[in-house]
Structure formats: C-alpha cells, structure tokens
Amino acid sequence: DTGVSQDPRHKITKRGQNVTFRCDPISEHNRLYWYRQTLGQGPEFLTYFQNEAQLEKSRLLSDRFSAERPKGSFSTLEIQRTEQGDSAMYLCASSLTSQKTQYFGPGTRLLVL
Amino acid sequence: SQQGEEDPQALSIQEGENATMNCSYKTSINNLQWYRQNSGRGLVHLILIRSNEREKHSGRLRVTLDTSKKSSSLLITASRAADTASYFCATDAAGGGADGLTFGKGTHLIIQP
Numbered sequence: 001d002t003g004v005s006q007d008p009r010h011k012i013t014k015r016g017q018n019v020t021f022r023c024d025p026i027s028e029h030n031r032l033y034w035y036r037q038t039l040g041q042g043p044e045f046l047t048y049f050q051n052e053a054q055l056e057k058s059r060l061l062s063d064r065f066s067a068e069r070p071k072g073s074f075s076t077l078e079i080q081r082t083e084q085g086d087s088a089m090y091l092c093a094s095s096l097t098s099q100k101t102q103y104f105g106p107g108t109r110l111l112v113l
Numbered sequence: 114s115q116q117g118e119e120d121p122q123a124l125s126i127q128e129g130e131n132a133t134m135n136c137s138y139k140t141s142i143n144n145l146q147w148y149r150q151n152s153g154r155g156l157v158h159l160i161l162i163r164s165n166e167r168e169k170h171s172g173r174l175r176v177t178l179d180t181s182k183k184s185s186s187l188l189i190t191a192s193r194a195a196d197t198a199s200y201f202c203a204t205d206a207a208g209g210g211a212d213g214l215t216f217g218k219g220t221h222l223i224i225q226p
Contacts, residue, residue: 004155033213042201043156045213056213091155100144100205102214104155 002026004105006092012111013082020078021108025094032075033102034067035091036060043091049075050097082112118217119202125223132189134220136202137182143205145178146214147187150199159187159200189222197224 005024013019025032030051035043046065047057051072061067064082069075079086089109093102120135138145144163148156162169162178162185169176175188189196199221203214 042216042218101158106155
C-alpha cells in the first residue's frame, strides 16, 4: 500500500497525559498537512510542512501542540497535557508542491477521558 | 473557522436518482475541490475545479463553479448505495494565504437501496 498511513488508528487517554501520533506520507510527496476533525464538522487545518520545514501553523494549534518532520519524510504530532476538548479525529494528508490535490490518511481518533 | 457551507446538511435519495449538493464560500479562491468521506475514514479526493473554470465532469460527477456567487455544486448521477458518504467542498484561498484547505461542514448523503 503506497497511500498515507497513520498510527495509531485509535487512542484513548486520560486528561493531562501526552499523546503522539505518526503520519507516513506518500513517499515522493514533499508537502505534509495535519488537520483536526470533530464530529459533524469538516476538517480544520492545523499545520503543514514543506519537506522538513514547518511553514504555517493555524491559530487552532495551541502551545500544547507540536509537530515535527525531522527528515522530511514521516511526521509526528504531539499533544501535551491533553484536554477533553482535544477529542477529535486527527487527519494527515500529503501532496506534491505542484499539485493542489491532497491525499488523506485514515486518521487517528483520539478520545480524552 | 470554516470557509464554506454545504447545503443540504443531509440528503436521502433512492438508488438510481441524482444527488445534488451545494457549497458556498466566503473569500476569493484559486480552486475548489470536492472530497468524500466514508464513516470514520479519511477523505478521498473526487474532483478539482479551478477558479477560471465553470463546469467539470468526471465519470458520474459534475461540478459547477460560480465565482460571482461564491458557490459550487456537485451532482452525482445514477446514484449507487456505495455513494453513501459525507461530501465536503474545500477551497484553496487566493492571494497567497494558507496552503491548507478550508473545508465546509459537509453534506451527509444516504442512498436508499
């Protein structure tokens, strides 16, 4: 399978704990995006990388959130001191710089108790 | 905040009928895309229409774009049970803004067999 993969697919954690999600983009794609989707809503943009550089961050990305893409391949999204409001589906997508179409992974569903 | 609004929020039709969904957005765009999301899954790209295009076809899909009204429609002809999903429009803002897509809240389409 050469699509975007995300791990884990589901995560249940207690409030105050830290969680980390991983995204592996399509191998030749140099852009990688993170989105958050809550129930009944469309995805909301969080941040994106061009290779290893994080070029843009949404105001939704509080200081408890950090994303990395150290070698320009896979990316991690960490949430520190999780809150119940962080419960959502976290989606990763990738694309080529020259293309506007984004290819999405299956998402990581986070539940904060 | 979300750029677009899909209309209707939910739509239930009989298999074989045509389904039409509408999307309105707020700011000038470079292009508009439609994505499909099956329950609890990632998003799948359906079609992209550029701001200088008025209509585009792909298989059973027909998309129109009216930039003067800031609106788009997605028509699915001869619907099938497998078309049951949520459909989102997504815009790419003009003027060098965020490279993340801005999604609407989606239309939940149910095809009755």
